[in-house]
Amino acid sequence: MGGPWALAALPTRTKAIPVSETPPAPADDSAPSALDGPAITAAVDAALAAIAAAATTAELKTVRIEHTGDASVISTANRGIKDLPKESKAEAGKILGQAKGRVFQAITARQEELAAAEEEAALGSETVDVTLPVARRPRGARHPLTTLADRISDFFVGMGWEIAEGPEVEAEWFNFDALNADPDHPSRSLQDTLYVAPEGSGMLLRTQTSPVQIRAMIERGAPLYIACPGTVYRADEMDATHSPVFHQVEGLAIDRGLTMAHLVGTLDAFAQHFFGPQVVTRLRPNHFPFTEPSAEMDFRCFRCEARLGLDHAPDPDCRVCGGTGWIEMGGCGMVHPNVLRAAGVDPEEHQGFAFGLGIERILMLLSGVPDMHDIVEGDVRFSQHYGTEI
């Protein structure tokens, strides 16, 4: 190809200027020659002025047809090139090419400008008040206790432990005898434990999740690494820190060669996971029927200065630790050989540790829940505040 075709084809390749649907008009005798520079310049100036004056894309379209359409000065001059002497054709082509280029460029630029403005105006007219309330239904919520219990389970699963469960109405044997509680132990009294009628039924509402540990040892034997979250019951009056229904998580690890050092390591890992990377634990001697040695576990306060280490003094007014630097978290110890025997584990071969934590207590500490009533009463506002946090 080449020659005039190349020029003639130009407009059709420019997207902004579609092929005109009107048939080409016959050459106008009054049209200037393609070599008439001033005339062409005048036509271009007229086109540019019209383009600039177009206020809408629709007006621009009319301008485009008028100044670049078949009947336009430039198109007419373009068509006249073929009639020019051979030696003038190149120059004529150059003049017209430049002229067209300037006009089309201006149209394209103006088109973009106008389109953008029009779009902006159109979108502006569709503006809504995005601050309107949008919920068709209020959001639901998980209870923070079950969410926390799930997180605790996930922590132990992450350590390679399993989550064990058992019945809440439990046999006296599993809840007390198997756990080495003396037949006269005060915890067995009617003031402490809720029993199933009639007297002598041998059944009660479990006071701890420890019977699950016995069941797991009997069913699975050693080695065994389990955590048992669950609901437990005591014959307690409801007050700001006590509830007759509450939740515990107990851990039990039985293996060869487990020591109190592994107990401390597990508690440290737990404390750090839930309360912060620097939180350490402390054991104090205590007494429980089911462990020997037994200990009370304290977590270093995670709220006040004390959290920064044992060499940092606690804030005397700290609400979390009461100025002591330590928070009492529960009991723990090495599983008593009588407990292992009751669960069919040979204490000469396997030993292990167990610990118990109150889930409400952890929640109260972590979230600053002031009153146990809020946790257990079932008021939706308590759960709603937490939403579906995970």
Added chain:
Amino acid sequence: MPRIPLNWLAEHVELPAGATAESVAADLVSVGFEEEAIHGAQVTGPLVVGRVLDLVKEPQKNGKTINWCRVDVGPEHNEEHDSPKDPQPGEERPSRGIICGAHNFVPGDLVIVSLPGTVLPGPFPIAARKTYGHTSDGMICSTAEVGLGEGVGEETKGIIVVGKGTLEGVTAEPGDDAIALLGLGEEVVEINVTPDRGYAFSMRGVAREYSHATGAPFTDPASTVVPAEGGRGGIPVQLSDDAPVRGAAGCTRFVAVEVRGVDPSAPSPRWMQERLTLAGMRPISLIVDVTNYVMLDLGQPLHAYDSHQLVAPIVVRRAHEGEMLETLDDKPRALDPADLVIADCGGESGDRAIGIAGVMGGASTEVSEKTVNVIIEAATFDPITIARSARRHRLPSEASKRFERGVDPLLPPIAARRAAELIVEFGGGEIDERITDERLEGFPAAPAPIAFAEDAAARVVGIEYTAQEVRGSLEMIGCSVERGEADGALLVTPPTWRPDLRIREDLVEEIARLVGYDRIPSIVPSAPGGRGLTRAQRGRRAARTALAEAGLVEVTSAPWIAESVFDAHAYGEGDERRAAVRLRNPLTEDEPLLRTALLQSLLPVARLNLARGQESVAVFQLASVYLPREAGQGAPVPAAAALPSAEELAQIDAALPAQPQRLAAVLGGASGPASWRGQAEPWGWADAIDLAHRAAAATGAQIEVSASEHAPFHPGRGAALHVVGENGERELVGHAGELHPRVVKQLGLPARTSALEVDVDRLIAAAPAVVRAEAVPTFPLAKEDFAFVVDESVPASAVEAAIVVGIGDVLESVHLFDVFTGEQVGEGKKSLAFAVRLRSAEGTLSAKDIAAARERCIAAVDAAVGGVLRA
């Protein structure tokens, strides 16, 4: 729990200079005694000695006479001049003017004055105040006002006068600090003693532990007393027990020492009264105070009898059926045949109970202000017998607290002697050297030695203890340690005051706590690798989350219910849910049962939320219900410390109620707020069923819905929910729908409140373990709509099922999009419109294929439910 006055403790163990209640408490914590409380100085501020210079008695309109006093309270506290408006009586001298209502003092007496700024126990801050026409610039104090109780004897009544009564033998000058004089600045540590360490219910035991914690030198106060030695001629005592508790005789040793000729008016010394008060006991009389003091000091409870009231011999026996005893607190008590009593031969029957052994003495032989001859009892009683009696009679006395934790069996002759000596020292008289020491054969029993491998503690605790740490710790607590004969293990004999040390592990704990729990390293154990959460655990989580995501709020409800719930929930007479587990000791008498359906306890929670101002309710809970087995089946209680037989374990599980986990929800009122987008629909039966579907889907299960009449649901708007397990069996898993209007009304719920309750475990069990993939064909889809006219009673699910069966393989999905009733379809009929999507896995469906499918569909619906395609 025991209160430890520091100066008393210091008598047995050296306290470092500057020891405070806090430092002592911290040291005791390190060996396992939790700090219960610290009782600081009871009185602070200017409590001083004052001399009454002048005194004017001024009768008042109310009939009282008050004393307007000029009191010299020492140069530091005196005012130079009287107030010109309110001059004090007598000649003007440096002093303070004080009003006093008591009359047991005269000018010249030294009294105790709390000046403004003093805080007395209460706390009761003292300030100058206008009263009876004068400004009282302080207060003249009685024993009670400074926290010393009512005092002992006539002389201590009313105002404290230096040199008399409470301050007998004391001299002082005006301005002297009376806090020190009265011992009110003393600090006291109250500790918590775990039930295994009864010996720590004594200064002797706590001092020993303080010595363990700090290394401070300890002197055993029991070692400084020459024990009473039993012989002939003492008061005869018979030990008999025809009903030992758990095989243990009630009394194994009874020491009786008599002191004759005691001055009944002699008070106990002030230091003793102070110590008793600080330890939390009330001074009463010399004899009683001495027995209490020796008990607090050594740990051996004592009892004193008035010899004149007691008719020998003393018999220790179980109570007779129907026997009564008036105890020291003047209360008549019906004795139980399991109570161990001290009896004598007095009374009408000549066989009279004179005390509940180890718990409380009787009124008939009580020492009084006339007692001159006294018999002191120091006995060894069985801990369980005492614990049961104390609990039975609700008498947790100081004696029973110690006996039930175990008392050193070597103490009775020591404590009895010590008490007798103290009585003689302060009340005169003499000890009758004919002393009774009645014992059962073999008692006091020597503690059994424990074989103890030297590395036993290291293996359990995880610290490589040195041989010296092991042996040293054991010897420190009073064990004797010998080298065993055979395997090189040690042979450790615990001291008599540590009955809790019985097995190897007990000794391990002693070593661990004395060397220090803080030395235990921290090692995270590596578990062999678990299997993650179980399918049931994952399923329950997913179901909870699904309902929360659907807009419901998870709540908790306690499991106890009232019997009236069954009627409130419109259960029929024979409804099996009326059979519930009953508690023997429910928290409240009107809620004695455990729920047999979760809605029983969840509906009240819905009610609570409405009562607190919620306008609608959408709550759920996932929790157990308790379905009892056949009545009368108790769970056996096999022996402790041994694995029960398989049969026993099976019997236990057979007796326990079935305890399935249920998911229940209650939905009532508007499902959302009214808003610019229009009114929210009220929650209704369809939402309940939809949520059941969603919860099921979250666990991977599918439920089938069918009409069902089931309380507490509306008979025409409730659905039974079934699952079809992998074995093809159809199983009922729950119900959903609108609640019965009567139930709604009775519970005050919003109209048309709806609910659901499903058995989550069954739901999860019915879900396929593995979801099998289905092909996703890409051939074109054909959409066909059908409207069938059927009888109104025909369930939509039946029509849908017929469509599914009729169309067969090429059916991709079917969805009911309209239900229409009205004249056009005729009386008793309804029109159900379904959108059906057809697609083949093998190729593009031709017009012929589609027409054939349509025909199969129409024919199937006609055959199944008599449905007619609506023209």
